[in-house]
Amino acid sequence: MMQTLLEIVISGFSLGAVYCLFSLGLSLVYGTSRVLNFAHGSIYMTAAYGAWLLSDGGLGLGFVAVLAVLLPASFLFGVLFERLVIRPIRAHEHWKTVTMMATLGFAFVLDNLNLVLFGPTAKTVSPIVDGNIELGGVIVTNQTIATLVISLLAVAALQVFLNLAPLGRAMRAVSQDMTGAAIVGIRVNRVFAFSFGLSAVLAALAALLLSPVYLVSPLGGWSPFLKAFVIVVFGGLGSTQGVLWAAFILGFVEAAVISMIGATWTMPIWFIVLLAVLLVRPRGLMGKWGD
Amino acid sequence: MASLRMSQPSKTGFFAALLALAALGPFVGSDYFLHILILCFIWTIVVAAWDLSIGYAGIFNFAQLALFAIGSYASAMLSMNLGIPAFWAVLMAGAVTALAGFLVALPCLRLKGEYVALFTFSVHLALPTLLEKGRSFGTGGATGLLGVPPIEVLGVVFRTNNKLGWYYLALCVAALTVWLVYYHIASAKWGRAFVALRDAEGFARSLGVDDQRTKLMLFTISAAITGIGGALYAHYIAVITPRVLGNEFFLLVMVMLSVGGMGRFPGAVLGVFIITIGNEALREFGQYRLLILGLVVVLAAIWLPRGLGGLFDRRAGKGAAP
Numbered sequence: 001m002m003q004t005l006l007e008i009v010i011s012g013f014s015l016g017a018v019y020c021l022f023s024l025g026l027s028l029v030y031g032t033s034r035v036l037n038f039a040h041g042s043i044y045m046t047a048a049y050g051a052w053l054l055s056d057g058g059l060g061l062g063f064v065a066v067l068a069v070l071l072p073a074s075f076l077f078g079v080l081f082e083r084l085v086i087r088p089i090r091a092h093e094h095w096k097t098v099t100m101m102a103t104l105g106f107a108f109v110l111d112n113l114n115l116v117l118f119g120p121t122a123k124t125v126s127p128i129v130d131g132n133i134e135l136g137g138v139i140v141t142n143q144t145i146a147t148l149v150i151s152l153l154a155v156a157a158l159q160v161f162l163n164l165a166p167l168g169r170a171m172r173a174v175s176q177d178m179t180g181a182a183i184v185g186i187r188v189n190r191v192f193a194f195s196f197g198l199s200a201v202l203a204a205l206a207a208l209l210l211s212p213v214y215l216v217s218p219l220g221g222w223s224p225f226l227k228a229f230v231i232v233v234f235g236g237l238g239s240t241q242g243v244l245w246a247a248f249i250l251g252f253v254e255a256a257v258i259s260m261i262g263a264t265w266t267m268p269i270w271f272i273v274l275l276a277v278l279l280v281r282p283r284g285l286m287g288k289w290g291d
Numbered sequence: 292m293a294s295l296r297m298s299q300p301s302k303t304g305f306f307a308a309l310l311a312l313a314a315l316g317p318f319v320g321s322d323y324f325l326h327i328l329i330l331c332f333i334w335t336i337v338v339a340a341w342d343l344s345i346g347y348a349g350i351f352n353f354a355q356l357a358l359f360a361i362g363s364y365a366s367a368m369l370s371m372n373l374g375i376p377a378f379w380a381v382l383m384a385g386a387v388t389a390l391a392g393f394l395v396a397l398p399c400l401r402l403k404g405e406y407v408a409l410f411t412f413s414v415h416l417a418l419p420t421l422l423e424k425g426r427s428f429g430t431g432g433a434t435g436l437l438g439v440p441p442i443e444v445l446g447v448v449f450r451t452n453n454k455l456g457w458y459y460l461a462l463c464v465a466a467l468t469v470w471l472v473y474y475h476i477a478s479a480k481w482g483r484a485f486v487a488l489r490d491a492e493g494f495a496r497s498l499g500v501d502d503q504r505t506k507l508m509l510f511t512i513s514a515a516i517t518g519i520g521g522a523l524y525a526h527y528i529a530v531i532t533p534r535v536l537g538n539e540f541f542l543l544v545m546v547m548l549s550v551g552g553m554g555r556f557p558g559a560v561l562g563v564f565i566i567t568i569g570n571e572a573l574r575e576f577g578q579y580r581l582l583i584l585g586l587v588v589v590l591a592a593i594w595l596p597r598g599l600g601g602l603f604d605r606r607a608g609k610g611a612a613p
Binding site: 030036038085088089092093094095096097098099100101102104105106107108109111112113115116219222226229230233237267271274275278279282283 | 345351353398401402403404405406408409410412413416417420490538541542545546548549553578579581582584585586587588589592593596597
């Protein structure tokens with residue numbers, strides 16, 4: 001009994017930490033620019049293919065080298081995506097609907113590009129670290145520990161950045177009041193571009209950590225996207241604190257569900273949780289009404 | 292205010308186009324071209340219904356293909372598993388899909404903008420799993436249902452190879468749909484109330500527009516029409532699999548609507564014809580076809596955010612409105 005509980009706690013923590021990472025990207029972009037980025041999952045998958053190319057698929061680089069190449073590349077990708085696709089649409093009166101269409105279209109572009117380039121067979125990426133350790137009678141892979149530590153570090157760094165760095169504070173200002181931020185001299189467009197870049201970096205980091213566990217396949221981004229969506233809605237669109245809470249709560253729910261009734265029930269139970277949350281609190285745990 | 296084009300669209304244009312298409316039928320000759328036109332008509336039904344919910348009522352409904360699939364499956368299952376004549380199965384599929392649409396719309400009423408989009412899209416993403424796991428309910432699992440029986444009306448049997456028959460059947464239903472959606476609902480008082488809600492929500496509310504009830508009604512009607520479109524598709528192709536919920540169809544209807552323009556008749560209908568025919572022309576590009584379609588969505592959003600329908604606005608002087 002104790003052992004099962006410990007197992008659930010460990011796997012819930014590590015799931016929650018990665019979900020945090022992935023969902024924060026979606027939430028940051030929505031918080032600052034009010035764009036719901038349907039391509040987030042596909043960007044994640046594209047980064048996973050990038051990781052595969054750099055490591056097992058060709059160049060055979062180590063984890064740190066992959067990190068050093070992939071993260072800046074993802075940042076650039078996110079910035080260009082905002083600059084070339086999102087920004088031109090913002091001028092339009094119904095830009096919210098149009099950006100949703102455009103990001104969904106872009107998601108399909110990435111999916112099909114990955115399909116054309118890499119084929120339908122799933123790729124495997126070798127884990128960052130091999131081996132297991134034993135914790136109180138429970139066997140935990142080192143990969144799980146590494147994932148947990150790296151994600152927690154990244155989430156903590158992000159919190160520090162948002163609270164202390166000038167650019168991070170500018171992002172929070174924009175997400176609280178776009179017009180006000182522009183009036184006090186914050187370059188709103190630059191903040192948008194930066195938040196898309198940062199969001200892509202977070203997605204890429206999540207991809208690096210998760211692709212050894214889940215396979216890399218052209219449509220593989222939709223399942224994490226859906227999960228991120230449940231987390232972000234649960235926490236409240238645009239709220240960073242809400243995402244932190246929701247990711248860990250749902251991470252533990254998932255770990256418990258997997259351990260008690262089996263993995264196939266994860267998504268149905270998440271949906272029930274989501275529906276219940278939305279019916280009781282239509283704006284999530286800590287969301288603000290978007291306008 | 293962006294709602295000047297409230298008058299009913301031209302009736303003469305509608306009947307002229309209908310007559311021209313009806314007269315065209317026997318002269319098409321090739322079965323392949325007839326097939327493409329039949330697909331155009333079926334997609335017109337689906338996309339016009341989508342336009343009603345997303346373009347006019349302003350509900351970010353991304354469950355359109357899920358509703359389409361529910362219609363197809365309902366009709367196929369009713370006629371195959373329960374032996375109901377296909378004609379009645381199609382109508383009952385409309386009712387089933389209306390109910391499904393009603394159930395999807397209920398939680399949406401409490402949600403705002405993006406939450407609706409995410410919720411409806413998750414319905415779309417969850418449905419294939421349900422269909423694959425639902426073998427014991429008669430969904431046929433991952434292989435789907437093969438040999439959906441043909442529709443029979445007044446002794447005429449509409450099999451897949453009866454192209455000319457299907458041409459007129461699909462044309463009739465498509466024309467009825469366009470007539471109902473664009474000439475009655477969208478230009479009737481509550482359709483207009485919805486354009487007002489979409490464009491200036493606070494102002495419309497202050498004028499006493501009851502959005503909740505009408506939204507529910509519009510969504511349900513849109514779902515019913517979509518279900519009938521899906522049912523027709525199932526009986527025409529005679530095979531229905533969870534693959535209708537795959538990338539391809541979703542992309543197709545999205546391209547149709549975004550190229551055509553939401554809430555701007557006849558944009559969506561033009562979009563359907565251009566994209567259905569264009570999609571066939573792209574067949575030779577093989578696996579690059581879906582990539583190209585995705586690019587078309589993105590580029591249309593950037594360069595033509597109002598779609599082709601927006602071009603008609605400008606000609607009517609709407610672009611000059613304050």
